[in-house]
Amino acid sequence: MERGREQDHAAFNxxxxxxxxxxxxxxxxxxxxxxxxxxxPDPPTDMTAAATTxxxxxxxxxxxxxxxxxxxxxxxxxxxxxxxxxxxxGYIVEDMLPxxxxxxxxxxxxVEKIPxxxxxxxxxxxxxxxxxxxxxxxxxxxxxxxxxxVDFVSTTADIWTVNNKSFMGVTIHWxxxxxxxxxxxxxxxxxxxxxxxxxxxSRRKLMVPTSTRWNSLYEAISRIITIPLNELNPLCxxxxxxxxNEREYQFLKEYCTVMKPLxxxxxxxxxxxxxxxxxLPTLTSLMSKTLALKDDLSRMTASLPDVIxxxxxxxxxxVLDSQEGLLAAATCPKFKxxxxxxxxxREHVKELLTTxxxxxxxxTDNANVxxxxxxxxxxxxxxxxxxxxESFSAEKEVTDYLRSGYExxxxxxxxxxxxxYMKYNTPTxxxxxxxxxxxxxxxxLSPKRNRLSDRxxxxxxxxxxxxxxxxKENKKT
Numbered sequence: 356m357e358r359g360r361e362q363d364h365a366a367f368n369x370x371x372x373x374x375x376x377x378x379x380x381x382x383x384x385x386x387x388x389x390x391x392x393x394x395x396p397d398p399p400t401d402m403t404a405a406a407t408t409x410x411x412x413x414x415x416x417x418x419x420x421x422x423x424x425x426x427x428x429x430x431x432x433x434x435x436x437x438x439x440x441x442x443x444x445g446y447i448v449e450d451m452l453p454x455x456x457x458x459x460x461x462x463x464x465x466v467e468k469i470p471x472x473x474x475x476x477x478x479x480x481x482x483x484x485x486x487x488x489x490x491x492x493x494x495x496x497x498x499x500x501x502x503x504x505v506d507f508v509s510t511t512a513d514i515w516t517v518n519n520k521s522f523m524g525v526t527i528h529w530x531x532x533x534x535x536x537x538x539x540x541x542x543x544x545x546x547x548x549x550x551x552x553x554x555x556x557s558r559r560k561l562m563v564p565t566s567t568r569w570n571s572l573y574e575a576i577s578r579i580i581t582i583p584l585n586e587l588n589p590l591c592x593x594x595x596x597x598x599x600n601e602r603e604y605q606f607l608k609e610y611c612t613v614m615k616p617l618x619x620x621x622x623x624x625x626x627x628x629x630x631x632x633x634x635l636p637t638l639t640s641l642m643s644k645t646l647a648l649k650d651d652l653s654r655m656t657a658s659l660p661d662v663i664x665x666x667x668x669x670x671x672x673x674v675l676d677s678q679e680g681l682l683a684a685a686t687c688p689k690f691k692x693x694x695x696x697x698x699x700x701r702e703h704v705k706e707l708l709t710t711x712x713x714x715x716x717x718x719t720d721n722a723n724v725x726x727x728x729x730x731x732x733x734x735x736x737x738x739x740x741x742x743x744x745e746s747f748s749a750e751k752e753v754t755d756y757l758r759s760g761y762e763x764x765x766x767x768x769x770x771x772x773x774x775x776y777m778k779y780n781t782p783t784x785x786x787x788x789x790x791x792x793x794x795x796x797x798x799x800l801s802p803k804r805n806r807l808s809d810r811x812x813x814x815x816x817x818x819x820x821x822x823x824x825x826x827k828e829n830k831k832t
Contacts, residue, residue: 433470440486443477445825448487448818457483484811491814494823498539505529509631509782510541526820530777534763536628540820543813570621573614580608602655609656616644617663630780632683635675636694637784642667682711683779686772689761705753708772713749715771 434442443466447456456462458480466477478486502508508529514521525541579587588598599607620641623629645660652659674680684690685708695701749771756772759765766773817823 433472434475435472436475439466439469439471439475439477440483443483444487444490448815448823449825451815451819454484454487455480487814487818490823491818494818494821498821502527502529505531507778507781511783511786513786528781528783530630530781534766534773534776536630538627540817543816570618573611573618576607577611580604580611605653606655609652610659613645613648613652613656613659613663616641616648624784629784630683630687631680631782631784632685632687632690632776632780634784635680635684636690638667638671638675639694678707679779682707682775683782686766686776686779688759688763688765691757691761705757708775709749709753711775712753712771715774716749 443457446452447454457477463477477483508527510525510527512523512525514523522543524543526538527541528536528538530536582590584599584601584604587604591598620637623633623637642664645663649657649660668675681704684694685692685704692701692704695704752769752771756765756769759768766776
């Protein structure tokens, strides 16, 4: 019996139509009167072909029908015209390509390979430029709607030059209700340089000097001092430049030692996620670390730390003791009052924090005093102490906040301090964000795009900076 079931099972596995049936040895041994039946076929879909009898070949429904190749109509599930234009617009704007890309025959051949719905074609340059104009208007309206719901914003502005053309850029920054910093570009307006006027009259261009960030100078010197002097001077001889002596080489090493804290501080303050509250703690730490280097310096650079600290105090004299800067730092959970070493200054900032917290609290919180019900006449005979009332306490909120953790999300437990954080930390401590707009503008206004009108250039730059065509889930705040 067992051998017979094994033979049946082997025969079943070799059967070409076994995928339509199930083999059950239990049925064969215990329920012999039960027969196997064919599975009902799955309902046909748009993507599958039903197995039917072919009249042209004379086959009947009693015999097996030959297997047919499934044909999939990609046009029925392809991209719509709006989807195709959005993908191409994202490619051109994000990669800063000329709008004339859509007229490129090779590019259009690539696009034709993309499955699209029937009749969908990529528009030519003029129509595509109109589409970009409409998308810009949508982005502009959405940005205005978003800013309309924000209580505090800050802006940065600066002037930059590319291809002998001068522009003024403006960026805006805000913190949303989830304490995430957001940014957007508002404008990029062009102004005329004197060199352009000279070029128009004399058909010649003026030489524009290249300004280098001093951080680049520090990094270059740091790279030089990694080369031993006995290897550096032979290199100078080969290059035909003056060699360094021991004293000059030592000066460069000490210069980098003194300037390193300053470069670290600049990197912190120029970060995308840096808030205004980081300014005072960073400056305080910078001055402290710079002065601590004096003992390890030679007479050549011994006075350099004092010069740097004096320059910082002069440059930031109006900021070091400003109420806005102190409150911005105190409302940052990662700083609070920990960066203040002077006890009297700590108490002063704590009082500022408490006073401002009391102002930020809604009037209903301060007036939330529980009232005792009217006493019966006989109760007037007794003298009771006033019942303790539960009301909002700015002191308690500040004390609890200072004892809490250092994560930013901790502010959700202190609504009044959260409101203060959003108010005082919305500004950026540097103009680095708008400087990044300039570097991006240099890529947008490439030599292949130097015939762009000023208005078209501004729109392309703002759409690129604001990631107009980037899906929301892929956007960076």
